[in-house]
Amino acid sequence: MQPVTYQPIGVVESPFEAPEDVPRPGAEPVEASGRVLLEESYEPGLQGLAEFSHIVVLSHLHEVTDTRLTVRPMGGDPVGIFATSGPPRPNPIGQSVLRLDGIEGTRLSVSNLDLIDGTPVLDIKPYAPKGPNSDEIEIGWMADL
Template structure:
């Protein structure tokens, strides 16, 4: 089965490497501080992450994913099916991200999460 044909899943994770930072952070793709809830920064008060991935393989109790945006070894709290009819919400406004989306193509990291 081709990668794009594999079903997607949503992973709820524990951002175990996050730090206790203030509620304002300088996020990936920007050089200006923003409130943590207006960013995708891993350092959050609740340390819960959400990623949309494709299942790449199953080996016993070990699952492998593609397209994930988390570090290897991140604890997975739950796996839910990704259903576009329920999960995709179109919006006209995305705040400060709108000015920075052009930088995203091909950029995977800014080096902070090594």
């Protein structure tokens, strides 16, 4: 396979300085606010985004230094990394659903922020659920949390 390379479109401003500072895991959203700061050239891409209550931010988890194929979430039974949203992945790509509190130029104010300060942003998408109804979804071992 050929390598894939992306150029970040922005960066996260967060109260969390290190990965261990971010509260994890849990069913409740993280109660932290911050900003996503995009490069100015991307401002036209924000047109229409303010109509959404939440956004999906895809990021590069730049502080991840190890890769594990099995983990023990919350000290429980071992599961494969692909059965979790944990960071020690072969490609440390983060996916965060954040509340969009406002847009000012290329500065997006967000809450429920679960990323650390300086996290490179790869993409932003509006949160618009697609796919099966929630009553058709099974969440495996996470249902016990």
